Amino acid sequence: MAVYTDITDDELAALLADFDLGAPLSFKGIAEGVSNSNFLLETEGGRFILTVYEQRVDEADLPFFLALMRWLSEHGFASGQPMADRNGEMLKRVRGKPCAIVSFLPGLSVRRPTVAHCREAGAGLAALHNAADGFPMRRANDLGQPAWAPMFAGLKDDAERLKPGLSKTIDGDIAHLAAAWPKDLPEGVIHADYFPDNVFFRNGRFAGAIDFYFACTDMRAYDVAVALNAWCFETDGSFNITAARALVAGYEAARPLSDAERHALPVLAHGAALRFFLTRLQDWGATPEGALVRPKDPLEYERKLAVHRSSPDLVLFGTPA
């Protein structure tokens, strides 16, 4: 939730001069996204989000993200559509920083998803995967399984500070996942950050997804696993099997999983919990004491890890329905 970059009316006018979007009518910084500055921009041509990319996003990845968003919106998936300027450029600069103007996507995210929301979210994720079929670019998942051991090597002291003894437990997770990680599941473009705040609903139905700045090429079932962690845990830390079944059923209604994908979901969810634990631990360790912006709690994902560790098979499927 932040606006880091301040854009003046003159800078906005200079940026818009390259586009055919008409004169600006309204321009407001919005509290959305943690890595970028976002502005709601209304022009005579419509409503848009202007995103200014801050240091956390690697500029070399932006052409992939923007081309993907463009592809998805042209293939029937509701996401923001990046606007091209008169030279066909989607990636622009303002105040020396990279930026893009993306069509405004209406919709409301939900704070506490119901089982019905989980079913819709699963259906939306399958629609995203289906729309991404044939997208020609690739981007490696730099937060995928091979990255976890080197990431954690620099975070062991932070893990001990968070909870004494945790370092050894996480080493165990990393070793287990290295051995058990699936190899031959179908790959494609995945969202990789399909959390409730990135998914919009309208009147209870899936209405689109935003924030493709972790999107990459990886196993599609891993995206389902990320979503199961993000959508199907209760605030008390328990896993809601009914919600998980609904999410998977919603997904399978539009894109059936193979047996191999379905059986890999528990280990994929274990790995997905580790991935978010590690980046949260990184942010937590890097935040000075007393900082005004509190990082997301790594312990939330440590508790999810514990669930996956202790019930590796049961968790996602429960007893047969």
Place this chain on the structure above:
Amino acid sequence: MAVYTDITDDELAALLADFDLGAPLSFKGIAEGVSNSNFLLETEGGRFILTVYEQRVDEADLPFFLALMRWLSEHGFASGQPMADRNGEMLKRVRGKPCAIVSFLPGLSVRRPTVAHCREAGAGLAALHNAADGFPMRRANDLGQPAWAPMFAGLKDDAERLKPGLSKTIDGDIAHLAAAWPKDLPEGVIHADYFPDNVFFRNGRFAGAIDFYFACTDMRAYDVAVALNAWCFETDGSFNITAARALVAGYEAARPLSDAERHALPVLAHGAALRFFLTRLQDWGATPEGALVRPKDPLEYERKLAVHRSSPDLVLFGTPA
């Protein structure tokens, strides 16, 4: 620039249930206003700003502000119009805090006003004063001339810390203004915070004003004086007489000033500079070292005070045109 209060989808739904605005379509925190939390809300019924009033605003004043905004919008002045719920209530509560839903006012504020903007701003301020004619409620200006001596009594150490010797100079301003302050000028509702970031333009023409949370009953010419300070100084600290004449001419085209009002403008501008110096000094003194949010610079208004002090007559009118 802040969003202090976090509103969940359930809390928003509960609030909207009291209104006839239809279902919510989109909801985003916006970086606008320093004392309140503001959200851009789109429903089936239109676009609105939801403002949640934080501690800095006295709840007892809110009925005045909301009734004034309603009055202005019903009398042809472009400001946000507060929405009434089914019981006719404009002042509502969410998360235990007072809040209001106000119609969205499109428009862009300007960072560096040109002379043409100053003329339009003056015309807009006169339109505001004319539209407010007959508004039946009163609110004393709690930051007006009688308040300055008691305010400064608690800020002398801060003034010395800001600039050694300043305390005595400000005491001199306060004494001079107490003696010279005009008494019988026409009163009415004034905006009292008519700064460029509260004024919207569309294609270079005045398009409306927002943020009426300092509005009160006081001399209308004092509002012109506040605006002269806010709009007509260059970034190098010099006063732009051409801009000032344009602002006053824009104002007088819609509401001529009396001779008494016109001749009072220099002392009113001196007082208005002191008022903003004092509140900025207060915020500056109350901000801990190293805080992430930097308060507005009190020295900017100290420099404006110096201009008014040194050229009490020249400043606003210059040599006859």
